[in-house]
Amino acid sequence: MRYDVERLAEIARRVRYNALYMITKAGSGHPGGSLSAVDIMVTLYFNIMRYRVEDPFWEDRDRFILSKGHACPALYAIFYELGIIKKEELDTLRKPGSRLQGHPDVKRLPWAEFSSGSLGQGLSFAVGVALAGKIDKKDYYTFVLLGDGESQEGQVWEAAMSARKFRLNNLIGITDRNGLQIDGETESVMPIDPLADKWRAFGWNVLEIDGHNFSQIISAIEKAKESKESPTMIIAHTIKGKGVSFMENVVDFHGKAPSPKEWELASVELGGDSVE
């Protein structure tokens, strides 16, 4: 799929609507980090990545690994756009037995690639997937989305070191740099800046973009694909809760579902039921 920016924006709007719809219906979940990641994920699935919806095990597919697994409502809403998830299923988020678990479940939903939820583990997995691509002489790319708070986990930096050692230019990381985690701002809970310098020091190629600007996301990934030896980290500056005015930059909407009243307001802001 190579959708233009206008279509990406329309899909992103629907994905935001449905992600928040699911969270509201479930009565729990993570709106903030889902909304901040939507534009990045939509660009990957509808402009960048090569995959076959009907065959999640296709060997040559590009891989997307959602390391910050709590943002899975955004992933599920994308899977809904792709027809992987049926409409009725949107009402089953976070329910026993559902394919739409509180964090991605690769056993029930193989398109998810990785069962994340314990933060800090996705990049190591992605290094493995990218390394296997080199072993098998495949030309697929491995994309992995990290939270900025997540980058406080030591394992992230163990993985960072190994990606450079193995010269994984087929590995493209994206950090959802929304500046917030649960206990507050990343820079007051546990500072991660200067983040770009850290990744550079680990031998990565680093790009910084506006994570809500589709053209910037596309061109950053195109640039990353030109890398000869290094993995690339794209630091995407985003707004937690993006798209819903009263959620933007509000740390309490990290892990709190909107009330029915808040959903009413939010659904109007997100284009209302024109989605249906």
Place this chain on the structure above:
Amino acid sequence: MNKLAMRDVYGETLLELGKLYPNLIVLDADVSKSTKTISFAKAFPDRFFDVGIAEANLMGISAGIASTGKIVFASTFSVFASGRAYDQVRQSIAYPNRNVKIVATHCGVTAGEDGAMHQAFEDIALMRSIPNMRVIAPSDGIEAKKVIKKIVELPGPFYVRLARPATPVIFDESYDFELGKGTILREGKDGVIVACGIMTYIALESAEILLRDGIDIGVVSMSSIKPIDVELISSLSKNYKYIFSCEDHSIIGGLGSAIGEVLPPTEAKLVRIGINDEFGDSGKFEELLKFYKLDPLSIAEKVREVILNDRI
């Protein structure tokens, strides 16, 4: 019915202890609003440290602080405290017997909708098998408070397992927690359920249901899983034909296993009720109790089945 969330009680108790113990330090890993250490953080900002999303570091730093003679409480979700930081707990805290109290919240199914990746059904097993580590799963909010107040006085490492939601209160204020002691909550004739954590109030409800069917079941709260009350288990095995262990944890390595390890041979029959060697699932915790057949009705059914099958 009066209900209390163990984690809320934990937050309040820490506040109280902070005033009494100037050398008490609290650490968290970006979940202080959920573990409720945030109340201590606000009252004693100089003695609270948030290490960010870094559980291994949490345990390592805690051990280092404790090595200078301070009392350290380290909190995060049970899945991360026991699993994500297992080696740091083992090497840096347990081996040198550091004075670190690991108080882990969102235990077992009470992690709820977050699902399998957030639900540790193995934490009791992991922590119990480490030398020096003592493991407690309080049965209600009152006991949670008594446990926290007790362990602050007992040197060395502890793992305390707390639930997220408000659950019925079982004990009253006169109750005194004693390490290594179980509590008989109800005598019975046909068998006894030995429970820990949230399963204790559920066991009491199961016993009520069974009584209506003419089955008289005792209930024991065994919150001190390590050390465990060997004496009480020995006497239960003499008084009852059946002991049902009951836990929101894997039947492998948890309370049931701990009982089995000290049960005198050839006496009572031990039936372990818990999670049957599987991973978790998303859902509200009451939904999950039903899903895993750990709700009062399902447990009553299981007990009835065992007892009636044997009678025939």
